[in-house]
Amino acid sequence: xxxxxxxxxxxxxxxxxxxxxxxxxxxxxxxxxxxxxxxxxxxxxxxxxxxxxxxxxxxxxxxxxxxxxxxxxxxxxxxxxxxxxxxxxxxxxxxxxxxxxxxxxxxxxxxxxxxxxxxxxxxxxxxxxxxxxxxxxxxxxxxxxxxxxxxxxxxxxxxxxxxxxxxxxxxxxxxxxxxxxxxxxxxxxxxxxxxxxxxxxxxxxxxxxxxxxxxxxxxxxxxxxxxxxxxxxxxxxxxxxxxxxxxxxxxxxxxxxxxxxxxxxxxxxxxxxxxxxxxxxxxxxxxxxxxxxxxxxxxxxxxxxxxx
Numbered sequence: 001x002x003x004x005x006x007x008x009x010x011x012x013x014x015x016x017x018x019x020x021x022x023x024x025x026x027x028x029x030x031x032x033x034x035x036x037x038x039x040x041x042x043x044x045x046x047x048x049x050x051x052x053x054x055x056x057x058x059x060x061x062x063x064x065x066x067x068x069x070x071x072x073x074x075x076x077x078x079x080x081x082x083x084x085x086x087x088x089x090x091x092x093x094x095x096x097x098x099x100x101x102x103x104x105x106x107x108x109x110x111x112x113x114x115x116x117x118x119x120x121x122x123x124x125x126x127x128x129x130x131x132x133x134x135x136x137x138x139x140x141x142x143x144x145x146x147x148x149x150x151x152x153x154x155x156x157x158x159x160x161x162x163x164x165x166x167x168x169x170x171x172x173x174x175x176x177x178x179x180x181x182x183x184x185x186x187x188x189x190x191x192x193x194x195x196x197x198x199x200x201x202x203x204x205x206x207x208x209x210x211x212x213x214x215x216x217x218x219x220x221x222x223x224x225x226x227x228x229x230x231x232x233x234x235x236x237x238x239x240x241x242x243x244x245x246x247x248x249x250x251x252x253x254x255x256x257x258x259x260x261x262x263x264x265x266x267x268x269x270x271x272x273x274x275x276x277x278x279x280x281x282x283x284x285x286x287x288x289x290x291x292x293x294x295x296x297x298x299x300x301x302x303x304x305x306x307x308x
Contacts, residue, residue: 016094035067084131099124104116149276158290181202190303
C-alpha cells in the first residue's frame, strides 16, 4: 500500500454509501472523497445544522457531488431505528461506522448505556444490523468500522460492559474500541458462515487532528487539558485528510480482506495505509460471540440473517 492516497480510490459511480459522523474530521473527508469518486453519500449526523453545513461544503469542493443529509443520533436507539426505517434505497454498497466519542466524563445514553460504549459500539451494532438486508443484496458490499490503536489499553469486561463498577474514561474508551474490533471479527465470521459476499473490515486513523481529543476535556471543564490536546494536535498529529486514508482504503481497495485492520504505516501513527497490529483478544472467537449476544440483548436488534 505504499503511497496509496485518495486518488487511487476506484470509481464509485452508482454506489450508495452511509458515513456516520460525516459533518467533521475523518467522517467529512471520507464522505467527500467517496462523493468525489461518484458515490451517492448519506451524511449520517446528529446535528442537522452541522450536517447541512458539511453538505454545502462538500458541494462547493466537489461540484456535482451527490450527498444527502440524514439525522442519526447513535446515543438514541430510537433515532437509529428511525434512520433505518426511512432509509431511501433498496441497496447499500458501503456502511462506514465512523462516528465516535473519546474519554468523556461519565454519562449515559438515552437508553441508559455508558456513553462511550453506547455510541461507539452499541449504536453502530444496531445500525449495521438494521441496514444488513440492504447490504446483503449487494455483491461486494462493505462494512468498515473505525477503531483506534488505543484499544490495546484494555480488553472488554463482559460482566461490566457499561462500566457500572468503576468508570475510568480512558479505559472505557479503550474497551469501546476493542468492542469495535470484536464486532468486526464476529461480523466477518458470521458473514463467511452464511456465504455472504459482504466484507467486514476495520480501520484506524493513527493520531489525527480532529476535535475528538479536545471534546472530553471541554465537557469536563478542564481548560488546561483542552489546551494541551489542541497543542498536541497541532504539533504531532497528521491532518484529517491523511487520517481518513486508512478508512478510505478499507472501504474501496480491491485487496481488502474480511476482518482486516488498516492503519497508518509509520508505527501506526501516521503515513499511508498499511496492515495494522491489533491486540490478540480482538481475534478471540468466544469473546466476539459473547459480545455479540450481549449487544443483541441490549439493543433489541437481532441479526436474523446471520444466526449461527
